[in-house]
Amino acid sequence: MSGIEDPVDDLSVTPPKRWATGVPAVTHALEYSLGQTTVRRTALTLLNINQVKGFDCPGCAWPEPAAGKRHRNEYCENGAKHISDEATSRRVTADFFQQYSIAELGARSDYWLNQQGRLTEPMIKRPGAEHYEPIGWDEALDVLAGELRRLDSPDEALFYTSGRLNNEAAFLLQLFARAYGTNNLPDCSNMCHESSGSALTETLGIGKGSVSLDDIHTADLVFVVGQNPGTNHPRMLTALEETKRNGGKVIAVNPLPEAGLIRFKHPQKARGVIGRGTAIADQFLQIRPGGDLALFQALNRLLLEAEDERPGTVLDHAFISAHTTGFADFADHARKIAWEDVLDATGLTREEIERVHDRVLESGKIIVCWAMGLTQHKHGVPTIREVVNFLLLRGNIGRPGAGVCPVRGHSNVQGDRTMGIWERMPQTFLDALGREFGFTPPTRHGLDSVDGIRAMRDGTAKLFLGVAGNFVRASPDSHVTEEAMRRCRLTAHISTKLNRSHTVCGDTALILPTLGRSDRDIQASGEQFITVEDSMSEVHASRGRLAPASPHLLSEVAIISRLAHRTLGGTPAIPWEEFEADYGSVRDRISRVVPGFEDFNARVAAPGGFRLPNPVNRRVFRTSSGKAVFTVNGFTMPDIPEGHLLLQTLRSHDQWNTVPYAMDDRYRGIHNARRVVLVNPADLTALGFADRDRVDLVAVWHDGLERRAEDFRVVAYPASRGSAASYYPETNVLVPLDSVADISNTPTSKGVLIRLEATRAAD
Numbered sequence: 001m002s003g004i005e006d007p008v009d010d011l012s013v014t015p016p017k018r019w020a021t022g023v024p025a026v027t028h029a030l031e032y033s034l035g036q037t038t039v040r041r042t043a044l045t046l047l048n049i050n051q052v053k054g055f056d057c058p059g060c061a062w063p064e065p066a067a068g069k070r071h072r073n074e075y076c077e078n079g080a081k082h083i084s085d086e087a088t089s090r091r092v093t094a095d096f097f098q099q100y101s102i103a104e105l106g107a108r109s110d111y112w113l114n115q116q117g118r119l120t121e122p123m124i125k126r127p128g129a130e131h132y133e134p135i136g137w138d139e140a141l142d143v144l145a146g147e148l149r150r151l152d153s154p155d156e157a158l159f160y161t162s163g164r165l166n167n168e169a170a171f172l173l174q175l176f177a178r179a180y181g182t183n184n185l186p187d188c189s190n191m192c193h194e195s196s197g198s199a200l201t202e203t204l205g206i207g208k209g210s211v212s213l214d215d216i217h218t219a220d221l222v223f224v225v226g227q228n229p230g231t232n233h234p235r236m237l238t239a240l241e242e243t244k245r246n247g248g249k250v251i252a253v254n255p256l257p258e259a260g261l262i263r264f265k266h267p268q269k270a271r272g273v274i275g276r277g278t279a280i281a282d283q284f285l286q287i288r289p290g291g292d293l294a295l296f297q298a299l300n301r302l303l304l305e306a307e308d309e310r311p312g313t314v315l316d317h318a319f320i321s322a323h324t325t326g327f328a329d330f331a332d333h334a335r336k337i338a339w340e341d342v343l344d345a346t347g348l349t350r351e352e353i354e355r356v357h358d359r360v361l362e363s364g365k366i367i368v369c370w371a372m373g374l375t376q377h378k379h380g381v382p383t384i385r386e387v388v389n390f391l392l393l394r395g396n397i398g399r400p401g402a403g404v405c406p407v408r409g410h411s412n413v414q415g416d417r418t419m420g421i422w423e424r425m426p427q428t429f430l431d432a433l434g435r436e437f438g439f440t441p442p443t444r445h446g447l448d449s450v451d452g453i454r455a456m457r458d459g460t461a462k463l464f465l466g467v468a469g470n471f472v473r474a475s476p477d478s479h480v481t482e483e484a485m486r487r488c489r490l491t492a493h494i495s496t497k498l499n500r501s502h503t504v505c506g507d508t509a510l511i512l513p514t515l516g517r518s519d520r521d522i523q524a525s526g527e528q529f530i531t532v533e534d535s536m537s538e539v540h541a542s543r544g545r546l547a548p549a550s551p552h553l554l555s556e557v558a559i560i561s562r563l564a565h566r567t568l569g570g571t572p573a574i575p576w577e578e579f580e581a582d583y584g585s586v587r588d589r590i591s592r593v594v595p596g597f598e599d600f601n602a603r604v605a606a607p608g609g610f611r612l613p614n615p616v617n618r619r620v621f622r623t624s625s626g627k628a629v630f631t632v633n634g635f636t637m638p639d640i641p642e643g644h645l646l647l648q649t650l651r652s653h654d655q656w657n658t659v660p661y662a663m664d665d666r667y668r669g670i671h672n673a674r675r676v677v678l679v680n681p682a683d684l685t686a687l688g689f690a691d692r693d694r695v696d697l698v699a700v701w702h703d704g705l706e707r708r709a710e711d712f713r714v715v716a717y718p719a720s721r722g723s724a725a726s727y728y729p730e731t732n733v734l735v736p737l738d739s740v741a742d743i744s745n746t747p748t749s750k751g752v753l754i755r756l757e758a759t760r761a762a763d
């Protein structure tokens with residue numbers, strides 16, 4: 001036995017915290033680290049994480065300060081847990097798979113599966129088998145390559161990527177998929193920031209944020225919208241603290257009053273250890289889920305009206321006329337926004353919104369940061385377009401201390417997209433790839449994550465290769481996704497640790513264990529480093545420092561190169577063996593294909609790497625008009641019938657993406673349980689329920705399928721009226737596959753219509 005048991009659900013509730021981080025964060029991080037590995041290994045990981053000569057945190061994509069300005073402990077509680085989780089001394093061996101059948105593993109919790117430790121050798125589940133068994137690398141890759149070659153069409157294969165994948169491996173994966181003949185490159189970005197990419201590309205010409213850390217530090221006003229940095233990007237609080245100390249203000253907009261939005265106690269500063277820390281939000285707007293579009297429309301209307309009253313003093317006319325298009329139509333629409341609709345959609349008062357407007361007028365430099373609270377709604381793309389409208393009005397694009405800041409949740413999710421992991425890469429990229437490697441990449445758009453699940457469900461996709469991540473748990477509509485995966489001829493996962501996706505198998509299933517970010521990577525030409533790109537387009541090197549978890553692990557670059565060689569055969573134009581032997585040779589090719597990476601090897605050798613150019617910062621907009629685009633966005637809030645709630649799925653504080661590190665959510669005061677639903681006390685009373693009642697959450701969707709998450713406990717919580725919040729991935733079962741954001745196809749995980757029913761399990 002592993003000695004780790006599935007956690008028992010034993011809910012206790014304490015008042016939500018009013019501040020984040022501080023000494024308890026350090027204590028919790030160390031406790032977790034020392035529970036995973038030795039003191040020496042813990043020290044080695046924590047001394048190297050996010051250091052110039054060390055490795056990049058595999059957690060979120062928040063950037064590090066410039067080389068020379070970094071603290072010796074440049075990580076947060078979650079980063080420390082995440083790297084310790086990877087550096088764990090626990091091991092999953094062949095004996096383990098002999099002991100547990102796949103069905104038994106499937107019955108275990110996400111927590112238990114993760115706690116078993118690092119995968120150590122390739123495993124296969126053969127057709128009809130109930131257990132995984134060991135397999136050598138050559139045979140494993142032959143099985144996978146053989147199945148790829150047997151497909152009737154390359155478009156029957158899906159090549160999924162999660163944001164942990166480094167630039168070099170991501171570049172090779174997309175090269176392999178396209179040389180094989182498909183653009184089926186779904187990624188985790190499809191399920192998180194795709195709405196940001198869609199909206200920003202349309203309006204500003206590039207689907208990335210425009211700001212740097214210095215911009216955050218020097219802004220007059222930072223909006224943090226639909227985002228919980230205290231849990232999901234904790235070092236962002238350090239940056240916001242600096243904003244505040246420089247005289248800037250912060251406005252937080254969120255359905256829940258999250259601890260990190262209220263106050264931050266810096267654990268390395270006296271004011272954070274023995275003082276009260278720093279208040280983060282100067283104003284907190286407890287908005288209804290999905291009400292952000294209405295909020296920004298109201299602000300835009302107020303700005304237009306202020307300009308009418310004091311012509312020439314509010315809007316940046318010079319910027320608007322020189323650099324934008326579409327202003328007249330936008331302004332015409334914005335002036336007609338009805339206040340009653342705004343107040344209904346936001347749940348805010350007019351006074352609250354006017355107070356924000358006053359702060360906007362007082363601020364010369366404004367940044368808007370956001371995350372899933374904006375992107376995972378049906379109108380996620382129009383919402384972000386409206387944010388751009390707001391910033392354009394006063395010229396808050398393309399100058400220091402101002403701009404757009406979509407905050408990415410996984411360490412290299414932005415870099416993977418830059419490297420070509422996208423089902424719809426522009427033709428210029430495909431042409432450059434084809435020129436460099438002497439083939440014609442397919443031009444037909446591929447499948448994203450949602451369409452990939454549909455294709456597996458419908459039998460038109462038959463092979464799934466997942467590189468990093470936990471696709472089954474990250475995806476919406478869990479039962480539908482699991483059934484879709486089981487229909488595949490072959491499922492394969494390149495992974496560091498055990499997760500539920502390994503238990504949801506096609507006829508044949510492979511587990512291909514790989515090096516982690518902290519593992520030393522030695523290839524034929526010597527020790528290698530990989531590179532990543534953070535949320536602010538900083539590209540830098542990452543060097544593993546620990547002895548690998550097993551001698552049988554291969555790097556992702558090696559696995560992809562060997563698989564490609566076996567599938568496609570050797571060609572002089574694509575020297576897969578050379579790529580595996582020397583990652584510098586991959587970077588040479590990237591520098592000739594991907595704009596902004598010229599002279600990649602030399603530039604990334606500089607301490608801290610380099611920042612990719614963003615033309616928006618020169619007020620160059622690569623849109624079809626060559627200008628930034630004002631847009632007209634209507635808002636249609638979801639109709640919430642009486643007796644229903646709008647559910648947002650979210651992470652607990654002790655969780656990284658799909659992996660819970662504990663059963664607690666310290667900041668929200670939830671302990672020893674994850675099957676909880678947070679609801680405003682007034683809504684509970686209106687619905688006829690009481691605190692701690694046992695309920696089922698039942699999704700309301702029009703396809704006739706019952707989506708029920710069973711046996712949750714209600715917790716009376718200061719959530720915005722009409723909303724509910726519950727943990728992902730347990731509630732992914734409620735997110736209908738067809739409930740997606742317009743344009744971006746992102747699952748609407750922050751806007752799921754549900755009703756509560758007394759739990760069946762209590763009968």
Ligand code: SF4
Pocket residue numbers: 050057058059060061062074075076077078079080232233234235236
């Ligand atoms: S803020 Fe993000 S990148 Fe930084 S240490 Fe924490 S999890 Fe890692």
